Amino acid sequence: MVIGIIGAMDEEVKILLDNIIIDNKMIKAKMEFISGTLWGKNVVVVRCGIGKVNAAVCTQILIDDYKVDNIINVGVAGGIGIEINPGDIVVADSLVQHDMDTSAFGDKLGQIPRLEVFDFKCDNKLVRIAKEACKSSSGHKSFVGRIVSGDQFIADVNKIKWLQGEFRALACEMEGASIAQVAYLNSLPFVIIRSISDNANSGAHIDFEKFIPIAVENSTKILKNMLEAM
Numbered sequence: 435m436v437i438g439i440i441g442a443m444d445e446e447v448k449i450l451l452d453n454i455i456i457d458n459k460m461i462k463a464k465m466e467f468i469s470g471t472l473w474g475k476n477v478v479v480v481r482c483g484i485g486k487v488n489a490a491v492c493t494q495i496l497i498d499d500y501k502v503d504n505i506i507n508v509g510v511a512g513g514i515g516i517e518i519n520p521g522d523i524v525v526a527d528s529l530v531q532h533d534m535d536t537s538a539f540g541d542k543l544g545q546i547p548r549l550e551v552f553d554f555k556c557d558n559k560l561v562r563i564a565k566e567a568c569k570s571s572s573g574h575k576s577f578v579g580r581i582v583s584g585d586q587f588i589a590d591v592n593k594i595k596w597l598q599g600e601f602r603a604l605a606c607e608m609e610g611a612s613i614a615q616v617a618y619l620n621s622l623p624f625v626i627i628r629s630i631s632d633n634a635n636s637g638a639h640i641d642f643e644k645f646i647p648i649a650v651e652n653s654t655k656i657l658k659n660m661l662e663a664m
């Protein structure tokens with residue numbers, strides 16, 4: 435089994451790269467794919483860059499060139515809802531692209547037109563392993579639910595309320611639903627695990643800088659527990 439692990443930013447893959455026993459490195463589409471053994475498992479770790487296009491390109495390369503059996507995306511996200519705080523974990527069970535809008539034709543917001551599904555469901559087994567992994571990690575709360583993605587850094591209370599009302603989202607970020615769509619198109623199991631770096635409100639950019647280390651530490655802890663259980 436080979437597991438593809440994607441992080442969007444250097445900060446999100448640093449601890450992984452500090453721990454991987456490297457077999458090989460390859461650069462494609464300006465992304466460095468590092469294969470090796472991480473916490474006992476065969477993995478390919480890659481920093482895809484920020485946003486949906488980077489994440490989509492990266493996911494398809496993992497599938498085509500590395501024949502990965504599943505994909506785990508770890509990283510940080512904006513929390514939605516008063517009970518979710520920086521450092522907390524959200525394991526996605528489904529994802530939607532909140533910036534997809536063909537509502538002029540009567541389509542539901544987030545619906546990718548002419549696609550047979552509305553949301554992209556994470557693999558049940560990977561979600562279960564992630565939930566178990568959360569139980570053995572202390573010092574933060576863990577949630578399971580929907581994550582929404584779009585090519586926007588959300589820093590606006592009204593936008594969060596809209597994301598909550600329209601999509602019942604627990605967190606927002608910029609890559610997960612794109613990874614999910616590519617995995618869906620290729621029938622590949624995947625899960626998205628994010629730790630909260632900010633509350634997507636007017637202070638989000640400040641919190642983001644402040645909480646990124648603790649958020650990354652927590653999402654990496656979950657990933658480590660998961661790999662050890664897989």
Ligand code: SAH
Pocket residue numbers: 442443484485509510511512513586587588589606607608609631632633634635638642
């Ligand atoms: N100029 C900043 C841009 C960060 S974009 C920088 O280079 O550091 C934010 C990243 O963190 C994205 O990868 C996204 O997935 C995630 N993220 C965290 N909080 C977010 C929020 N409130 N809205 C959208 N994405 C968020």
